[in-house]
Amino acid sequence: xxxxxxxxxxxxxxxxxxxxxxxxxxxxxxxxxxxxxxxxxxxxxxxxxxxxxxxxxxxxxxxxxxxxxxxxxxxxxxxxxxxxxxxxxxxxxxxxxxxxxxxxxxxxxxxxxxxxxxxxxxxxxxxxxxxxxxxxxxxxxxxxxxxxxxxxxxxxxxxxxxxxxxxxxxxxxxxxxxxxxxxxxxxxxxxxxxxxxxxxxxxxxxxxxxxxxxxxxxxxxxxxxxxxxxxxxxxxxxxxxxxxxxxxxxxxxxxxxxxxxxxxxxxxxxxxxxxxxxxxxxxxxxxxxxxxxxxxxxxxxxxxxxxxxxxxxxxxxxxxxxxxxxxxxxxxxxxxxxxxxxxxxxxxxxxxxxxxxxxxxxxxxxxxxxxxxxxxxxxxxxxxxxxxxxxxxxxxxxxxxxxxxxxxxxxxxxxxxxxxxxxxxxxxxxxxxxxxxxxxxxxxxxxxxxxxxxxxxxxx
Numbered sequence: 001x002x003x004x005x006x007x008x009x010x011x012x013x014x015x016x017x018x019x020x021x022x023x024x025x026x027x028x029x030x031x032x033x034x035x036x037x038x039x040x041x042x043x044x045x046x047x048x049x050x051x052x053x054x055x056x057x058x059x060x061x062x063x064x065x066x067x068x069x070x071x072x073x074x075x076x077x078x079x080x081x082x083x084x085x086x087x088x089x090x091x092x093x094x095x096x097x098x099x100x101x102x103x104x105x106x107x108x109x110x111x112x113x114x115x116x117x118x119x120x121x122x123x124x125x126x127x128x129x130x131x132x133x134x135x136x137x138x139x140x141x142x143x144x145x146x147x148x149x150x151x152x153x154x155x156x157x158x159x160x161x162x163x164x165x166x167x168x169x170x171x172x173x174x175x176x177x178x179x180x181x182x183x184x185x186x187x188x189x190x191x192x193x194x195x196x197x198x199x200x201x202x203x204x205x206x207x208x209x210x211x212x213x214x215x216x217x218x219x220x221x222x223x224x225x226x227x228x229x230x231x232x233x234x235x236x237x238x239x240x241x242x243x244x245x246x247x248x249x250x251x252x253x254x255x256x257x258x259x260x261x262x263x264x265x266x267x268x269x270x271x272x273x274x275x276x277x278x279x280x281x282x283x284x285x286x287x288x289x290x291x292x293x294x295x296x297x298x299x300x301x302x303x304x305x306x307x308x309x310x311x312x313x314x315x316x317x318x319x320x321x322x323x324x325x326x327x328x329x330x331x332x333x334x335x336x337x338x339x340x341x342x343x344x345x346x347x348x349x350x351x352x353x354x355x356x357x358x359x360x361x362x363x364x365x366x367x368x369x370x371x372x373x374x375x376x377x378x379x380x381x382x383x384x385x386x387x388x389x390x391x392x393x394x395x396x397x398x399x400x401x402x403x404x405x406x407x408x409x410x411x412x413x414x415x416x417x418x419x420x421x422x423x424x425x426x427x428x429x430x431x432x433x434x435x436x437x438x439x440x441x442x443x444x445x446x447x448x449x450x451x452x453x454x455x456x457x458x459x460x
Contacts, residue, residue, distance in 0.1 A: 032250060037264035039203035040194035041186045041254055044247050046207045051242030053409045054211050057371050058235045059396045060378035060403065061215060066228060067381060067388045075310040078373060081380040084314065089437045090373050091311040093366050095304050096433065099337065100363040101212070102300035103344030106130060108293040115286045126345050133298050134338050137305070138329060151295030158288040159245050162269055166252030169272075178261035186251070189258040204416050205423060210246070212367050214238070215374070216299055232394045301337060308333035361426035362433065365417065368410050375406045 035043050064077045071077050074094055079087035106126035113125035136143050168174075169181045179185070186192070193200055253268045262268050269288075273281030309330035312322035321333045382389050382399060389395070396402055417423045 032253070033262055033268050034264045035203050035206045036250065036254065036259050036262050036268065038195065038206075039199045040190065040192070040259040042193045042195075042200045043203055043207070044250060044254075045192075046200060046203045047210075047242065047246045047250065049409075050204065050207045050211055051239065051246065053406055054214050055235075055238045055242070056396065056402045056406055057374060058214065058238055059394075060406075061374050062231050062235045062394050063389075063392055063396050064374070064378055064381055066231060066394050067385070067392050069227060073307055073310045074370065074374065075307065075314065075316075077377050077381070079314060081377045081384070082373070084316070085438070085441050086373070087314060088311070088316045088441050089434065090370065091307055091314075091316060092437055093433070094370050095307045095311075095337070097212075097363045097366045097370065098300040098304045098307075099340055099344070102297050102304070102337075102341045105293040105297040105300065106341070106345055109290060109297070112286055112290040112293060115283070123345055127342075129294055129297065130338065130341065130345065133294070133301050134334070137298070137301050137334055138325075138331060147298055148295060151291050151298065154288060154291045155295070156245070158269070158285070159249050162272055163244070163248050163252050166256055166272060170252070170255050174256075176257060178257050181256045183255050185255050185258045189260055194259065201416060202420060204413055205420055208368075208413050209364050212364065213296065213299060215371070216303055235394075301334070301341070304337035304341075305330050305334040308336055361417075361423045362430050364423070365414070365426050365430040366433070368413060372407060372410050375403050379403050 032043075035046075039046060065071050068077070068080075073091075075087045075091040078090045106129060107122070109129045110122035110124070110126040113120060114122060133147075136147055166181075170183060172181075174181045250268075253262070253272060256272055257268070262271065269285045270282050273284060278284070308317055308321050309324075311317035312319055312333065317333075321336055322330070323332050325331045378396060379400060414427065418427055
């Protein structure tokens with residue numbers, strides 16, 4: 001029987017907007033107030049440094065994916081370069097990362113909906129959103145791309161509107177309740193590092209979390225038309241996106257309001273829009289973050305189903321989960337992920353929020369592992385397959401210095417996580433996840449790799 005393959009139904013505009021959407025999380029709209037309060041204007045440097053590192057990670061991921069167009073996810077190249085156990089651990093870890101993000105975002109959908117409908121139980125909008133996203137994902141990969149296109153477009157328009165309005169306010173010197181809008185607000189309230197290096201270093205915890213999901217553009221490679229053109233373009237545009245959507249937006253916000261006048265518990269976007277007399281500012285931003293949460297959950301459903309599909313193909317999950325529909329959608333893998341996400345919705349309904357914070361903190365640590373393992377695979381690929389590297393036109397700049405720089409940065413972030421009390425627990429709990437995966441792998445009945453079975457004609 002011919003091996004089933006995922007459809008390449010994503011167009012260039014889909015991948016470009018998925019890449020933008022992956023680089024703009026709810027952290028920018030809601031969490032930026034807290035990070036500004038912590039680091040002051042130096043937060044711009046934190047975003048710039050993290051943006052450069054994420055660009056290098058994506059270049060290494062892009063080079064790996066384009067070295068072999070049969071690669072559809074991390075699992076495929078991790079298996080080739082680090083073995084089946086590493087592929088098993090990486091696949092299920094990435095799956096867990098996005099499952100926890102989906103749980104968090106469905107909760108967020110419920111909370112944001114209560115802004116307009118306070119009497120609706122929190123779990124109801126989350127459940128409705130999950131069912132709608134399931135139906136959309138079951139249709140075709142093209143429909144997933146279409147949804148992400150419009151979700152991301154809403155985020156992009158909101159940020160561009162803020163920047164345009166903000167620049168107008170600064171040029172005109174519009175007065176706010178905190179003084180006059182001016183670029184001098186960036187350095188005239190305690191300098192660029194008002195809280196010293198301590199605040200700057202601690203801000204990396206939130207900044208790195210804001211970039212989580214940026215690697216999703218790599219996961220879309222298996223379902224992209226003309227990946228050799230589309231993937232490099234999406235990755236090479238990352239620096240521009242970081243400059244505009246993160247640094248540009250925060251630069252404008254802190255020029256309108258001094259950093260110490262921004263309420264850490266409120267979205268800076270709301271403050272700026274209200275300053276120009278838009279009474280419905282809170283409602284507008286609430287709509288944007290609602291679509292942002294739905295977008296992140298949509299991405300989670302897509303990525304978890306594709307990851308389970310890849311694991312099943314390699315016999316690292318039940319083979320039935322590798323089954324595709326006539327539309328080339330991994331439906332069984334999709335239903336499996338949805339059921340687990342649904343458990344999260346139920347748990348969120350009956351359990352305290354503290355458990356939820358722990359899950360998302362563990363997810364952040366796991367994402368650091370995913371980025372690190374990608375860079376290690378890239379090192380191995382360059383050393384063991386110089387023939388492929390020579391033919392590849394899309395290379396990681398400054399290899400191998402870039403690889404070691406990324407790994408050093410990720411180690412630094414882990415140290416930062418250890419410094420903050422609310423994330424320190426995750427560093428102790430996360431090893432349990434990896435020990436559990438190793439134990440499950442060891443207990444499994446030894447079986448041949450699925451790819452080897454295909455070569456020998458044994459796969460069905």
